[in-house]
Amino acid sequence: MTKEDIKKVVLDIITDIAPDEDLSAVKPEVRLRDQLSLDSMDFLDIVMELRKKHGIEVPEADYVQLASLDSCADYLLPKFQAKAGK
Amino acid sequence: MKDHPMSPLPRIVITGVGLTAPNGNSLAEFRANLLAGKARIAEIEVRHMGRQPVGVCDFDATRWQKRKEIRNGTRVGSISIWCAREALADSGLAWDSLDHSRVGVYLGITEHGNVETENEIHNISQFGNDTKYWTHHHNPRTVANNPAGEVTMNMGITGPHYTIGAACAAGNAGLIQAAQMLQLSEVDVAFAGGVSESIHTFGIFAGFKNQGALASHPDPTRASRPFDRDRNGIVISEGGAIYVLERLDDALARGARILAEIAGWCINSDATDAVLPNPDRQAECMRLALRRAGMKAADVHLVSTHATATALGDVQECKAVREVFAGCPGTFVNNTKSFIGHCMGAAGALELAGNLPSFTDGWVHPTINVGELDPECEVPGLVVNRPVKAPRIEAILNNSFGMLGINSALIVKKYGVA
Numbered sequence: 001m002t003k004e005d006i007k008k009v010v011l012d013i014i015t016d017i018a019p020d021e022d023l024s025a026v027k028p029e030v031r032l033r034d035q036l037s038l039d040s041m042d043f044l045d046i047v048m049e050l051r052k053k054h055g056i057e058v059p060e061a062d063y064v065q066l067a068s069l070d071s072c073a074d075y076l077l078p079k080f081q082a083k084a085g086k
Numbered sequence: 087m088k089d090h091p092m093s094p095l096p097r098i099v100i101t102g103v104g105l106t107a108p109n110g111n112s113l114a115e116f117r118a119n120l121l122a123g124k125a126r127i128a129e130i131e132v133r134h135m136g137r138q139p140v141g142v143c144d145f146d147a148t149r150w151q152k153r154k155e156i157r158n159g160t161r162v163g164s165i166s167i168w169c170a171r172e173a174l175a176d177s178g179l180a181w182d183s184l185d186h187s188r189v190g191v192y193l194g195i196t197e198h199g200n201v202e203t204e205n206e207i208h209n210i211s212q213f214g215n216d217t218k219y220w221t222h223h224h225n226p227r228t229v230a231n232n233p234a235g236e237v238t239m240n241m242g243i244t245g246p247h248y249t250i251g252a253a254c255a256a257g258n259a260g261l262i263q264a265a266q267m268l269q270l271s272e273v274d275v276a277f278a279g280g281v282s283e284s285i286h287t288f289g290i291f292a293g294f295k296n297q298g299a300l301a302s303h304p305d306p307t308r309a310s311r312p313f314d315r316d317r318n319g320i321v322i323s324e325g326g327a328i329y330v331l332e333r334l335d336d337a338l339a340r341g342a343r344i345l346a347e348i349a350g351w352c353i354n355s356d357a358t359d360a361v362l363p364n365p366d367r368q369a370e371c372m373r374l375a376l377r378r379a380g381m382k383a384a385d386v387h388l389v390s391t392h393a394t395a396t397a398l399g400d401v402q403e404c405k406a407v408r409e410v411f412a413g414c415p416g417t418f419v420n421n422t423k424s425f426i427g428h429c430m431g432a433a434g435a436l437e438l439a440g441n442l443p444s445f446t447d448g449w450v451h452p453t454i455n456v457g458e459l460d461p462e463c464e465v466p467g468l469v470v471n472r473p474v475k476a477p478r479i480e481a482i483l484n485n486s487f488g489m490l491g492i493n494s495a496l497i498v499k500k501y502g503v504a
Contacts (some may be wrong), residue, residue, distance in 0.1 A: 019153035041158070044222045052219060 001080040003073035009054065010046065010072045014038075017045040028069035050076075055083060097186040098265040098348040099337050099501060102330030104169040104178025104438050108141035108323050108426045112172065116436075117443045120451035121473050125425040127321055133208065133288040135295070139306035141287050141427035142321025149242060159312050160202060160227050161324070162283035163236030165432075166193060169328035170237045170277045177330035178342060179275065190273035191234040191247035192264040193328070194256025194280035196431035196488065199228035200287035228414035233281050245273050249414035253488025254392070255353065256280045257327065257434025258496040262351045264331045271351065274336060281326035290430075294320055297361065301427075311455035312400050312429045313463035313470075314394040320394045321427030329434035340451045344501040346442055349481065350379025356491025363399050372483060374493035376410075384414045385481055385496065388450055389467075390437050391421045392485040394428050400464045403485065408465050418467045418476055421453035436487030444479040445500040488495065 008014040011023055016078065021036050022029070032038055046066060056079050065075035103113050110128035119126070132138045139500055147156050147164040150171040156164055160368030170191070176179060180398035206220050213219040213313035226232070234247040246267070257280030264278030284290045294300040301319040303309035310321035352374035376383060389407055393400040411417045422437040423429075429436050444450055452469040459470060481499040 017154070017157070019157065041222065046220070048221065052213070 001077070001084060003077055006073045006076050006080060007069045013046050013049040013053075016049070017042055024051060026069065031067045032069070033067070054080070056080065093232070095269045096139040096435040097334035098268050098331055099334050100329050100345045100442075100498070101332050101337050101342040102173040102179070103327065103345065103384065103439050103442070104176060105173025105327040105436060106143040106145040106165055106168055106175070107325045107326070107429065108143055109141070113439055113443065114447045116440055120422065120425060120440050121449055123452070123454050123471070124311070125307040125454060127309055127323075127427055129306045132291050133204070135288050135291045138291060138305065139301060139309035139321050139427070141321060141325065141429065142285065143324050144198060155240065158223055159236050159281060160232055161286055162195075162198065162233045162281050162326075165283060165324065165326040166233040166237050166281045167240045169279065169281065170241060173277060173328045174241070179330065180340075184275065186242055186276040187244045189243045189245045190267055190276045191237050191243060191245075192260050192267065192276060192278040193234045193237075193249045194252055194258070194260030194431050194435065195249045196254050196256050196282055196284060197228070197251070197290075198230055198232060200289050200319055201283055202227040203314060204287050212471040224295075228491070231349050241305055252494070253490060253492050254428070254430055254433055255488040255492045255494040256431040257436065257438070258351065258484060258486040258494035259353060260435065260443050261292045261329060261331070261348065261496060262353060264493070265348045265351070268331055274332070276299065276379065277328050278326035279326065280432040281328070282430035283324050283433045284430045285322050286326045290322060294322070294467060299405070302397060308455050310395055310424050312391070312395040312421045312424055312453055313404070313460055313468070314395070314456045315458045315460045317395040317397070317400065317460070318477070319396055321423075322426035323429045325426065325429035325432040327432055327435050327439045328371070329435070346445060346498040347501045349381065349497040349499040350375045350377070351494070351496045352378060353492065353494045356493065358491055360448060360491070361489055363402040363487055364491060365402040365406040365409075367491065368485070368487060369401060369409050372406065372410045372485070372495045375483065379497045380482065383411050383498065384416060386411070386414070386417055386483045387476060387479045388441060388444060388482045389417060389419045390441050390484045391419060392433070392487045393421050394423055400460070403487070404463045404465050415466070418450045418469050419465050420464050420469045422451070424454045432454075434484060434496070437486070438482070438484040438496065438498065441482050441484070444476070444482070448476055448479060450474045450476050450479065463467045
């Protein structure tokens, strides 16, 4: 699993939870909220889908780490690697 | 008993209607199918229940909602938004220049939240019943005001909104609530009616099945057959009908097309049994509605029955209707559930809508699927299997009854008739 793989995982989740959004030009370094119409319930959906589809837990204190695709990749990579290593 | 004549209060009229029924997504389509005898009931898989005859609506929710709204909201929210938006378009109201804080939304529901809760119970069952997989959308989806609240969010309505829980009398109850709020000047425009998503909860099916009240038939379009000797229960359906209601003076001032006037109503209670209807209280309900309207039974030219095709319920309602409308040769009686099944919270509102065009086209649609009329369901004026051209239709009494002994009768009349 690479950081690019993780960005794709997150984008796939956003495709499901925000189906009206155009995700073709999402900038990985920019906060998702600043370029997409996402609210707090949507971020909870991202957390839930990571849990359900990938077995990844994101504690509430770490929600801020999901701000951008880049920060998602940085934060989630060790979690995905740890899971793959099990 | 005191009389409560409506004359000192503002007169209330219907100026728009939006609906989705299993056999129509507009009043014109619905009406055409009722007059053509076209039922539309599908056989679909119901969780834990196998294949069942069900009334399913096929409106395009994306006409009025973003896909995210549909995903995060409820099915009944989508039904409500569809109906309210279509009613608005039908009414010709100048929406953008209207004060949205003076608009109210009053929707009748049989139940709400069963669908969403069952879905989540099923969802977490896939994860060892660990509640950390329970969706955070559950509470906004299941609060009892959900259908009406989704309408306000979609349309930017800032006046009051709530639902009226009234079992299967809910469609009439929504309209009655709205008429009262308009008379009290709480609002200037009301979106009111009834809605239901109950086909998506297996619990409703299982409950009726174990009560011996769930319909079955090899041909799903023949499964709902009120008054037939071989009827065997209810076909559960989804749907909605929402009306635009205004005070008469306001409607006249803007030159609105007036579909009907709300003439009178009654809601009462059997206070006898949770599920068995009480024909004495039903008859009393109809009589009190007539009294409020200042009408005699013979002034009603069409009675839209509630009958759901249960063994006892149909007989009881027929008994009540026979009693109230004895000696009224100009009164026809029909039923709409034979086409669309029982739309639960939407039933009363949809059945009224299906009959409203009779004020202008003069036809009475029949109750269909009657192979052999149950002698106990013989009612003078009952229109069976084929539509009838009536000499005149100037007032309709719409029955809608529900569990826990709630009865409602709503009378509407053709506008301009004394």
